[in-house]
Amino acid sequence: MDFQFNSPVHKIEDASFTDKKIELYLKRDDLIHPLISGNKWRKLKFLLADARLQHKTHLVTFGGAFSNHLLATAAAGATFGFKTTGFVRGEKVTNDTLFMCSLLGMHLIFTDRNSYQHKQELFSSNFANLPEAFFIDEGGASAQAALGCSELVTELPEDFDHLFCACGTGTTAAGILNGLTAKNLSTQFHAVPVFKNAGWMRLEIEKYLLKEASFNLHSQYGFGGYAKTTPDLLFFIKKFIAATGILIDPVYTGKMLFAVYDLINKNYFLPGSKILAVHTGGIFGLLGMKKQFQF
Numbered sequence: 001m002d003f004q005f006n007s008p009v010h011k012i013e014d015a016s017f018t019d020k021k022i023e024l025y026l027k028r029d030d031l032i033h034p035l036i037s038g039n040k041w042r043k044l045k046f047l048l049a050d051a052r053l054q055h056k057t058h059l060v061t062f063g064g065a066f067s068n069h070l071l072a073t074a075a076a077g078a079t080f081g082f083k084t085t086g087f088v089r090g091e092k093v094t095n096d097t098l099f100m101c102s103l104l105g106m107h108l109i110f111t112d113r114n115s116y117q118h119k120q121e122l123f124s125s126n127f128a129n130l131p132e133a134f135f136i137d138e139g140g141a142s143a144q145a146a147l148g149c150s151e152l153v154t155e156l157p158e159d160f161d162h163l164f165c166a167c168g169t170g171t172t173a174a175g176i177l178n179g180l181t182a183k184n185l186s187t188q189f190h191a192v193p194v195f196k197n198a199g200w201m202r203l204e205i206e207k208y209l210l211k212e213a214s215f216n217l218h219s220q221y222g223f224g225g226y227a228k229t230t231p232d233l234l235f236f237i238k239k240f241i242a243a244t245g246i247l248i249d250p251v252y253t254g255k256m257l258f259a260v261y262d263l264i265n266k267n268y269f270l271p272g273s274k275i276l277a278v279h280t281g282g283i284f285g286l287l288g289m290k291k292q293f294q295f
Contacts, residue, residue: 008028009276025160025276026277026278027279029042030247030280030281035104037282037283039278039280040280041072041281042148042175045148047136047142056082059073059083061087064090066227068281075104084104085133087111087116088111089111090113147178158274159185160187161187163180163276165191166193166255170204170205172278173191173205173215177189177213177215181209181211191205192256193218194255196224198219199217221255221262229250229292236257248279249283252280256277257277
């Protein structure tokens with residue numbers, strides 16, 4: 001159950017970086033797999049192994065209507081022979097993401113937002129009598145997921161002064177921090193939450209740390225909230241994609257890279273700094289926001 005490979009690290013060329021003597025690189029986890037890409041595969045890897053070890057054959061998980069985690073779990077189930085069910089937050093809708101989930105064999109259960117807050121209760125009430133069912137939290141949040149994300153650090157071809165990652169549940173950030181700590185690297189880690197006023201994300205990250213670690217939390221790049229955008233963010237994403245040929249989504253990687261570029265422009269980093277940003281996949285998030293882009 002291991003098709004993981006070391007995703008490449010690409011240098012991002014920009015004249016303004018040269019002027020400031022800054023080097024920016026992108027860890028292309030979006031290239032790991034067409035559907036189970038980025039941190040989605042890293043977070044699922046050990047959960048799937050745990051399910052197989054426990055002889056579980058039915059993956060049950062949770063997400064919003066445009067959840068890349070739901071899509072990745074559906075694809076993983078189809079690839080590795082698991083039945084899959086996804087609890088979808090909110091009223092019944094149809095969209096490209098859910099279409100692909102269904103196409104991959106996932107059974108979808110639409111759930112009102114209040115009930116959705118009680119995921120363990122939802123799982124128990126629907127699957128308590130099915131011993132083959134395996135609970136996976138929203139986004140894959142778990143210690144196993146953090147372990148999978150920690151492996152990213154072992155793949156790096158060189159040391160970097162700064163490492164940036166977008167944050168939804170905090171699991172990926174915690175995993176990378178654990179990886180940096182395990183290798184005793186002095187790399188400064190930067191977490192960019194994708195929510196509004198997300199100072200609380202620090203506690204979510206610390207929940208999965210194996211050892212105490214310091215990190216920077218840039219909570220000013222939420223752009224109004226989860227899956228919310230602004231004209232400035234959309235303009236940045238269009239400009240970045242056109243200049244690099246690399247697709248990025250408005251929910252996670254787009255916000256994180258906006259933060260990196262903004263901090264570079266504000267001289268946040270010392271001249272000579274080498275920065276690594278992690279592309280956490282999820283490019284299908286673009287499909288849910290087609291109408292927001294103006295061409």
